[in-house]
Amino acid sequence: MSTFRLCPACGSSKVTMEGLELDSSPAKCKSCAWTGTCNDLVLHEIDPERLYAIAFAVAQDYLRALAKIAAIPIGQAMTASGLIDGTEPEMLARLIRAAIGGAHKATLEEVAKIQGELQNAKPS
Numbered sequence: 001m002s003t004f005r006l007c008p009a010c011g012s013s014k015v016t017m018e019g020l021e022l023d024s025s026p027a028k029c030k031s032c033a034w035t036g037t038c039n040d041l042v043l044h045e046i047d048p049e050r051l052y053a054i055a056f057a058v059a060q061d062y063l064r065a066l067a068k069i070a071a072i073p074i075g076q077a078m079t080a081s082g083l084i085d086g087t088e089p090e091m092l093a094r095l096i097r098a099a100i101g102g103a104h105k106a107t108l109e110e111v112a113k114i115q116g117e118l119q120n121a122k123p124s
């Protein structure tokens with residue numbers, strides 16, 4: 001089983017903790033306005049088999065967020081740099097999709113690399 005820490009107000013796992021342990025260190029939720037301590041967080045055990053499905057859902061959310069938030073700035077960077085003049089919207093859209101897909105893939109590969117490094121750093 002893997003243990004996750006969830007917001008006691010909304011149940012989100014998007015919580016930040018200043019401490020690494022469940023103690024009185026400050027914690028807050030990125031999904032709602034809750035703030036408290038690490039002691040207040042709800043511990044939730046998840047079967048490892050469900051982790052893949054959860055990771056896939058998070059990766060899909062990340063891809064949607066990239067497309068929604070980054071598409072326009074990426075397109076602006078492409079036209080500002082002279083990579084494309086912006087007069088061909090279909091070509092610009094194709095390049096933006098490629099950039100978002102590349103950023104998504106590179107991020108997930110780096111996450112996997114970091115997770116591997118953390119796993120290897122754990123004392124056995």
Ligand SMILES: [Zn+2]
Binds near residue numbers: 007009012034
């Ligand atoms: Zn919350």
